[in-house]
Amino acid sequence: MSAHSKKEQVQMLRERGFVVVPGLVSPERCAELKSIAEQQLIEAAAPLEYEADLRYPGAPDSRESPGGHTVRRLLDAYGRHPRFAQWATAPEIRGWMELYFGEEPVLSRAHHNCMMTKHPAYGSLTGWHRDVRYWSFERDDLVSVWLALGQETVDNGGLWFVPGSHSATFTSDRFDDAKFFRSDLPENQALIQTAISPALSAGDVVFFHCNTLHSAGKNLTDRVKFSLVFTYHGASNVPLPGTRSASKPEVPF
Numbered sequence: 001m002s003a004h005s006k007k008e009q010v011q012m013l014r015e016r017g018f019v020v021v022p023g024l025v026s027p028e029r030c031a032e033l034k035s036i037a038e039q040q041l042i043e044a045a046a047p048l049e050y051e052a053d054l055r056y057p058g059a060p061d062s063r064e065s066p067g068g069h070t071v072r073r074l075l076d077a078y079g080r081h082p083r084f085a086q087w088a089t090a091p092e093i094r095g096w097m098e099l100y101f102g103e104e105p106v107l108s109r110a111h112h113n114c115m116m117t118k119h120p121a122y123g124s125l126t127g128w129h130r131d132v133r134y135w136s137f138e139r140d141d142l143v144s145v146w147l148a149l150g151q152e153t154v155d156n157g158g159l160w161f162v163p164g165s166h167s168a169t170f171t172s173d174r175f176d177d178a179k180f181f182r183s184d185l186p187e188n189q190a191l192i193q194t195a196i197s198p199a200l201s202a203g204d205v206v207f208f209h210c211n212t213l214h215s216a217g218k219n220l221t222d223r224v225k226f227s228l229v230f231t232y233h234g235a236s237n238v239p240l241p242g243t244r245s246a247s248k249p250e251v252p253f
Helices: 003-016 027-043 082-088 091-101 186-192
Strands: 018-021 048-050 071-075 105-108 114-118 126-129 142-148 159-161 205-209 214-216 225-234
Touching: 003 018, 003 091, 003 205, 027 071, 027 082, 027 114, 027 142, 027 225, 082 225, 091 105, 091 142, 091 225
Parallel strands: none
Antiparallel strands: 018 205, 048 071, 071 114, 105 225, 114 225, 126 214, 142 205, 142 225, 159 214
């Protein structure tokens, strides 16, 4: 990837709140990462997050219900396998983040840092939200990196983004008690109607800002979808002491 194209991508992230970089990761590397995730899913290798624990729309009511042990995330991806950690701190990620933040990047192990899975039948949908709703840093300026390990479309629960929403100012009443963006309000509906769902192939990467409104639907296919997701911030933008954001050691690289 040329320095010129990286600058254009960073500028698009600044303007739209997200940018898709096609083919950043080779098919061979994606296949290896997906194979590791599939094996760990079969083994139910801890730590895990279950759909039933979140109770999002479409999730099982409890772990004792049908589909109750459907996994939503393989947590702590950085710590669960060296290949995941290598991607999280890869030179291409460091270079991209340095260009965006203008300083040394740092990987947060408290947020995302997971292999996101979306299962048929019991995989829930995720309502409109900003990730920063439960993050606590000196500045709301973090970037998440979403690596697709296979096809991602509307049919299997692909991401939706509202362009430009990262720079919008909203009053608290635009969100519900769980800080999801309220889809019942006409002014919110008007924004949601501008949303885009980029179709991704294995190896495509989405960089998106922590204030960008996004959502994801259910997986209507018969195959599990896998996505590796990490979040980064600049070294000077530290997590606030005593918060969840400061609960795990971070990784400068």
